[in-house]
Amino acid sequence: MTLFSYKVNEGYSACMKLFLDTANVDQVAEIAAWGTLDGVTTNPSLVAKEGKDFKDVILKMCELVSCVSAQVTATDFEGMKKQGEEYAKWHKNVVVKVPMTTEGLKAVSYFSKKGIKTNVTLVFSVSQAMLAAKAGATIISPFIGRLDDIAEDGMGLIAEIMAVWSQHNFATEVLVASTRHPRHIVDAAMLGAHIATIPYDVFKKLPNHNLTDIGLKKFQEDWEKVSKK
Numbered sequence: 001m002t003l004f005s006y007k008v009n010e011g012y013s014a015c016m017k018l019f020l021d022t023a024n025v026d027q028v029a030e031i032a033a034w035g036t037l038d039g040v041t042t043n044p045s046l047v048a049k050e051g052k053d054f055k056d057v058i059l060k061m062c063e064l065v066s067c068v069s070a071q072v073t074a075t076d077f078e079g080m081k082k083q084g085e086e087y088a089k090w091h092k093n094v095v096v097k098v099p100m101t102t103e104g105l106k107a108v109s110y111f112s113k114k115g116i117k118t119n120v121t122l123v124f125s126v127s128q129a130m131l132a133a134k135a136g137a138t139i140i141s142p143f144i145g146r147l148d149d150i151a152e153d154g155m156g157l158i159a160e161i162m163a164v165w166s167q168h169n170f171a172t173e174v175l176v177a178s179t180r181h182p183r184h185i186v187d188a189a190m191l192g193a194h195i196a197t198i199p200y201d202v203f204k205k206l207p208n209h210n211l212t213d214i215g216l217k218k219f220q221e222d223w224e225k226v227s228k229k
Contacts, residue, residue: 016189019067019175019197023047025060027200032064034207039067041119041141041177041197043097055090062091069119069139071097072107080107088116095119095138100128105135112136119175129161133172139195145178154178155187162192182206 017038020031023046031037040061047054054070061068068091072083084096084107095117098104108118112135119139120132124147132140142161144154161174173194179185182205188196198206 014194016193017195018185018203019069019195020203021046021177021179021197021199023050023052023057024200025057025064028061028064031200031203037065039065039069039195039197041069041097041175043071043121044073058087058094059091062093066093067095068093069095069097069121071121072099075099075101075103077103077106077110080104081110084111084116084118085114097121097141098137100124100132100140105131108132108135108137121177124157126157126160126164129174130164130170133170137172139173139175141175141177141197143178144176144184145180147178148180155184155191158188158191158193166192 018036019039019041020028020037021041022028023042028037028040042058047057050057058068058070070087072080072087074080074083080098080103084098087094087096096111097119098107098111098121100120100122104120108120111118117138118136119141120137121141123129123132123140123142129140129142142154142157144158147154147157158174158176165174175195175197176184176188176193177197179188179196179198179202181202185196185198185202185206
């Protein structure tokens with residue numbers, strides 16, 4: 001039996017959304033075909049890995065899902081403002097991804113007043129999460145895997161953030177990022193997180209279970225015996 005030590009939010013909310021963390025359009029098309037994909041998150045590292053035109057990739061993904069995070073590369077307010085406004089013109093499904101910095105907060109506040117949706121990335125503390133929400137972020141992205149990598153409690157951060165959210169009227173959605181395995185997705189759902197973004201290889205593991213494979217094989221074997229009679 002798994003012992004779950006974090007406090008789970010009381011009550012029920014809409015089903016947690018599942019995003020794919022990738023810049024590969026083929027991967028998005030494959031997972032979207034399952035009928036379970038709600039959105040996509042990208043970042044400069046993922047885009048660089050694919051080596052394709054950024055705008056073209058974002059536009060193709062926007063035709064497959066209703067929410068695609070496109071990250072700015074500028075580090076100053078004016079640069080983020082210019083890039084973000086350009087991205088927002090590309091497609092109604094684009095969400096401008098902004099880093100959790102003071103310049104990023106300025107950009108998020110500006111975008112919020114303009115009706116441009118934002119995703120504040122690289123969140124590692126409750127205070128950062130609160131500031132991003134107060135600035136008007138549509139989504140915040142706490143990175144749990146990277147916290148686990150330095151012996152901190154990534155999922156514990158999600159528990160703290162959701163506890164704060166349960167006490168205050170933040171409209172910002174909490175997206176659990178840097179997930180490393182299927183259990184992260186289950187824990188995020190149990191804590192009431194609004195979204196989890198998942199690498200392709202982890203997403204592919206979600207529908208699978210060894211007992212399902214064994215059971216299906218047994219059903220097929222039994223059916224073949226019956227059909228031969």
